[in-house]
Amino acid sequence: TQLLEQSPQFLSIQEGENLTVYCNSSSVFSSLQWYRQEPGEGPVLLVTVVTGGEVKKLKRLTFQFGDARKDSSLHITAAQPGDTGLYLCAVGRRALTFGSGTRLQVQP
């Protein structure tokens, strides 16, 4: 059983649409990170959330940490082709445990 369950696994949308991806667990975490990985590259950190209920915004991306610190969501407004990639949530104080990821394809 995966520590972090991400959904959906795949998402293909048109440019301009909104979307939300989820990262869920039955465990409580002191912090959670979101990474984006583009083809042929390593993951790049987008955000770290540390407080239950916390909301962080990064341009068109909105990240929320659940009140109980067991889950998180990533909402993208008006998706663009440049948002295409694999979105991974991760937990861990040193070494990271990653979710299985959501693969997003934004069609122009």
Added chain:
Amino acid sequence: DAGVIQSPRHEVTEMGQEVTLRCKPISGHDYLFWYRQTMMRGLELLIYFNNNVPIDDSGMPEDRFSAKMPNASFSTLKIQPSEPRDSAVYFCASSLEREGLYRIGTDTQYFGPGTRLTVL
């Protein structure tokens, strides 16, 4: 800074051969991590070092895998003998531990571009 550097970027080898993957972390970083990514298992930790000392190698699949960090600017991951099931993308990442008041959450890990290994 050049970021984390990995070599080679691609490696194709035959079953039974020895494979050595190389990593140069970001200068000044005190943690180095090796991860492996496959479609079936996703991105998973193999081993990590702190100040060149291995801290947790519980993710290393078996004795065929070994990792070293002889100095702060270089690490290797060796597979001997290699098997087709070792085919994957291997990532190296490094981070710097923040101390005191700045120690909130998880330190940022910076990943290299990965080495795509194919074992025939």
